[in-house]
Amino acid sequence: MRREYDAVIVGAGGAGLYAALEASSAGRVAVVSKLYPVRSHTGCAQGGIGAALGNLEEDHPEWHAFDTIKGGDYMVDQMAARILADEAVQAVYDLENMGLPFSRTPEGLIDQRRFGGHTRNFGEAPVRRACYAADRTGHMILQTLYQQCIKHEVDFYNEYFVVDLLLDGSSCVGLVVLELKTGELHTIRSKAVMLATGGFGRMFKTTSNAYANTGDGPALALRAGIPLEDMEFYQFHPTGIAGMGILITEAVRGEGGILRNRRGERFMEMYAPKLLDLAPRDLISKAILSELKAGNGMRGDRQIDDYVLLDATALGKKVVEEKIPDIADFCRTYLGIDPATDPIPVQPTAHYAMGGIPTDVHGRVLGAGGGACPGLYAAGECACVSVHGANRLGTNSLVDLVVFGRRAGRHIADYIAGASLRPLAAGSEDGARDKVKRLKTGRGAHGGAIREAMQKTMMEKVGIIREGEEGRSAVAEIEALRDEYRGARVDDAGAAFNTDLLELLELENLLDLALVTAHAAARREESRGGHTRDDFPERDDARWLKHSLVRLVSGVPEFSYKDVDTSLYPPKPRVY
Numbered sequence: 001m002r003r004e005y006d007a008v009i010v011g012a013g014g015a016g017l018y019a020a021l022e023a024s025s026a027g028r029v030a031v032v033s034k035l036y037p038v039r040s041h042t043g044c045a046q047g048g049i050g051a052a053l054g055n056l057e058e059d060h061p062e063w064h065a066f067d068t069i070k071g072g073d074y075m076v077d078q079m080a081a082r083i084l085a086d087e088a089v090q091a092v093y094d095l096e097n098m099g100l101p102f103s104r105t106p107e108g109l110i111d112q113r114r115f116g117g118h119t120r121n122f123g124e125a126p127v128r129r130a131c132y133a134a135d136r137t138g139h140m141i142l143q144t145l146y147q148q149c150i151k152h153e154v155d156f157y158n159e160y161f162v163v164d165l166l167l168d169g170s171s172c173v174g175l176v177v178l179e180l181k182t183g184e185l186h187t188i189r190s191k192a193v194m195l196a197t198g199g200f201g202r203m204f205k206t207t208s209n210a211y212a213n214t215g216d217g218p219a220l221a222l223r224a225g226i227p228l229e230d231m232e233f234y235q236f237h238p239t240g241i242a243g244m245g246i247l248i249t250e251a252v253r254g255e256g257g258i259l260r261n262r263r264g265e266r267f268m269e270m271y272a273p274k275l276l277d278l279a280p281r282d283l284i285s286k287a288i289l290s291e292l293k294a295g296n297g298m299r300g301d302r303q304i305d306d307y308v309l310l311d312a313t314a315l316g317k318k319v320v321e322e323k324i325p326d327i328a329d330f331c332r333t334y335l336g337i338d339p340a341t342d343p344i345p346v347q348p349t350a351h352y353a354m355g356g357i358p359t360d361v362h363g364r365v366l367g368a369g370g371g372a373c374p375g376l377y378a379a380g381e382c383a384c385v386s387v388h389g390a391n392r393l394g395t396n397s398l399v400d401l402v403v404f405g406r407r408a409g410r411h412i413a414d415y416i417a418g419a420s421l422r423p424l425a426a427g428s429e430d431g432a433r434d435k436v437k438r439l440k441t442g443r444g445a446h447g448g449a450i451r452e453a454m455q456k457t458m459m460e461k462v463g464i465i466r467e468g469e470e471g472r473s474a475v476a477e478i479e480a481l482r483d484e485y486r487g488a489r490v491d492d493a494g495a496a497f498n499t500d501l502l503e504l505l506e507l508e509n510l511l512d513l514a515l516v517t518a519h520a521a522a523r524r525e526e527s528r529g530g531h532t533r534d535d536f537p538e539r540d541d542a543r544w545l546k547h548s549l550v551r552l553v554s555g556v557p558e559f560s561y562k563d564v565d566t567s568l569y570p571p572k573p574r575v576y
């Protein structure tokens with residue numbers, strides 16, 4: 001393996017690949033990925049990528065930006081949202097020109113469908129803004145970008161796990177990676193490093209996220225002394241397959257699917273009379289919980305406690321097979337039903353991290369003092385720009401990846417042209433080597449039990465509805481699990497493809513993020529977007545219209561706050 005690069009991108013999802021592609025114009029670039037690139041979670045994105053192309057009806061980037069800001073319950077930095085919406089349009093055309101096979105209208109234009117919270121004329125009614133490739137949009141984005149990276153001679157280190165960031169002061173100078181095939185540790189020197197490691201839904205028991213979504217990037221940043229932003233805002237998607245969490249895309253509702261309770265009622269009529277089943281996700285997840293609490297859930301017949309039904313039967317077989325073929329497959333495989341004829345049992349599932357590593361609009365990571373850390377970048381779900389605020393709208397993550405992944409890549413290209421490689425301190429690998437040795441010689445419990453306990457605590461006490469006392473007990477439980485982790489051991493002490501070790505390294509990252517998430521949730525005494533407090537049910541702009549930043553100093557959280565950019569649309573109550 002080459003040990004020196006102009007830029008190393010950690011992660012081969014949409015954000016990492018787009019950045020690598022852009023940066024490759026200015027120097028030698030490598031992508032390091034613990035997965036084979038096209039297995040990254042971006043490949044699971046089903047429903048679409050939002051851009052105001054206006055192909056089927058009038059639409060404007062201003063409307064898209066406004067929906068994003070309102071959808072995020074006004075925690076969104078508004079100029080960043082404007083960039084997101086403005087640049088989305090060209091980004092989609094660029095993907096099209098790279099060969100992405102979008103679904104088409106009969107006239108040959110990119111087809112667009114409705115999605116939650118995306119509206120015409122500042123909230124009047126749903127608008128067709130989501131561009132899509134059937135229900136495999138992310139898969140197509142990933143394949144397209146990967147091919148382009150190969151064409152532009154980006155080097156790939158697949159199945160290499162990043163264990164440490166190497167910093168000199170606040171500048172990033174390289175990283176330490178574990179080669180999964182051999183178990184060897186290597187250091188790589190680089191002028192710039194970008195974290196694009198995706199989300200961390202695996203912190204929760206029921207999630208739509210892949211096994212690899214363990215938040216390694218934010219945890220590396222946290223251990224390097226960088227504060228994480230808005231960690232209390234975690235999104236639960238309303239429609240996971242009941243009892244499993246596997247995602248049923250919002251596109252099903254975009255195409256006309258309806259949520260019903262056990263009496264067959266379209267209950268969203270009560271909670272969002274205007275947008276109904278296309279209200280933002282936080283509102284729908286809470287509405288489902290209210291229905292279940294009121295005894296309106298389905299129960300008994302699937303040995304799952306409580307769920308509601310997503311009824312797509314009105315779509316008919318042709319539309320189902322054409323527009324949501326993968327969803328139809330999931331339903332047949334996991335439930336033994338056909339969504340064209342049977343309603344789908346659904347429950348909310350942990351889905352998306354709005355918070356993460358703070359960056360500016362060029363992807364530069366912002367350190368403890370608020371200034372950019374030279375040579376360190378982040379983009380995608382692991383980063384917080386912040387364009388999703390307290391609740392992300394569907395289709396806006398894929399936009400975030402391509403818009404801010406590309407912006408970060410462009411900035412890296414400029415940066416590496418003027419920067420030089422820095423020497424690494426002696427013994428750069430020692431920390432990682434000691435850690436691996438400790439896990440191989442630990443005498444405590446195996447990590448699996450710790451993981452299950454963490455997921456249960458987070459699901460029950462830091463889930464959709466939170467409460468102060470419970471939050472504090474969640475913190476105490478996660479702290480105890482972190483203590484237990486210090487003595488944890490692997491069963492497999494081997495070197496080659498030691499997935500037992502890999503999972504334990506990932507668990508450390510999840511535990512760190514669970515701790516700061518629980519702390520941040522216990523601290524924010526209001527309800528906003530994806531963060532709902534039973535004991536503080538109202539949004540409280542006077543006290544809490546501010547981003548939280550949390551660092552861990554010897555395991556103890558240190559909080560600070562920063563203003564939200566509200567320069568375009570003053571915060572208003574959300575009515576849908």
Ligand SMILES: Cc1cc2nc3c(=O)[nH]c(=O)nc-3n(C[C@H](O)[C@H](O)[C@H](O)COP(=O)(O)OP(=O)(O)OC[C@H]3O[C@@H](n4cnc5c(N)ncnc54)[C@H](O)[C@@H]3O)c2cc1C
Nearest residue numbers: 011012013015034035042045047162198380381395397398
């Ligand atoms: C089921 C599902 C459906 C979705 N549908 C949509 C949708 O329709 N529209 C939408 O906008 N959003 C959707 N989302 C959200 C969106 O897909 C994700 O937020 C987004 O794809 C994340 O992309 P990313 O590039 O940040 O990271 P990912 O695609 O998750 O990639 C992370 C990369 O980091 C690498 N990595 C992680 N840790 C390490 C490490 N320690 N060392 C080396 N490499 C590492 C991995 O190998 C991987 O390559 C969906 C999400 C899910 C789970």
